[in-house]
Amino acid sequence: MLSHKSEPLTSFTVFPKLPFELRCMIWKASCCSRTIELDYDDIDGFTPRAADPKALRVCRESRELIIPLYPLCFGTFFHPARTRFNFVNDTLFIGSDMEDTIPHLFGTFTHSEISGLRFLALESCYNEHIEDANGATLTFQLLNLVKQLPSLRELLIVHDIEEMIDRSLDCAEGHTMELHDSPPPAFNHPAVYVDPLPDEENSLLKRWPVAKCRPVYGWRRCPDTDVFSAWDIEDDMEDNMSDNDAYYSRMPAWNPYSELFDSEDYDHGYGFPDDEDDDEEDEDGEDHDEAEDGEGEHEDDGVDGIIIESVD
16 A cells, blocks of 8 residues: 655645535634733724734634624724623733723723723733722722623733843834743743742732732744843853852742852851852842724613723
8 A cells, every 4th residue: 555645734625525514613712712902002002913813814714703703902992992892702802001001991991891891901000009909009009990890700810921031132122912820831941030920829919809810921022033032141150160150040930949058158067168259249130039893783782881080
């Protein structure tokens, strides 16, 4: 029997012959969860950074089936809604650069947006001073906002991974935010230390009036470059190993003893005086700690905005 080398399937020509009900199931299954981050300007209003689902552009059948699942959302009094948002699958992410426009965003929420939002993600800066939150702070008003979202199932506190590693990323600006429960595989290297996420039992997380609140990593992954392409990570690791201070401060993230000892003060237990200068300063000072313009107009029964006062 002749064996033929298998090749990746690039087409499925019998798809149109499948029963209509089965095709509908496939189209719906193609709609993955997305993290929707909004930008705002005076001309276009709120626009998403994430692309629309591909099923909206494949064919007429897929578009007619999927488009009701993605209504146009987040319009304002002066701007039409431009964001396709699925309340069942999508997560609305509010980053630190949205601080000045948060009152405007939630103040123009329609009734369907207030009652339909299930998943909300806030950058960790909105959680830092939650214990001291009072009526004059944005965090306090976000606490009240969460109380007014009846369908909210989960609140995510997003910790930017760029701020939790001991070196800078090559590219981290302008890309969509990805949410991860653990550090992405690209950061799994002995020379890279990633700070752990706060414990889910952290008292600050419990202050949010929602059934489920948990921390996650946020990563603005650049699709065009490697994470650490600007330098040779292996050479960098060898340089660190040659310096005692750097060695102890850059132990692998999985080593539970990486922060127990200081390389200069640690007594190795031999009983002899140390010949090195105890006053030598540590030279390693690093801290390890398109939116589619829809054919229809924004359909809703009016604006029921959540009032959030602007905080200077």
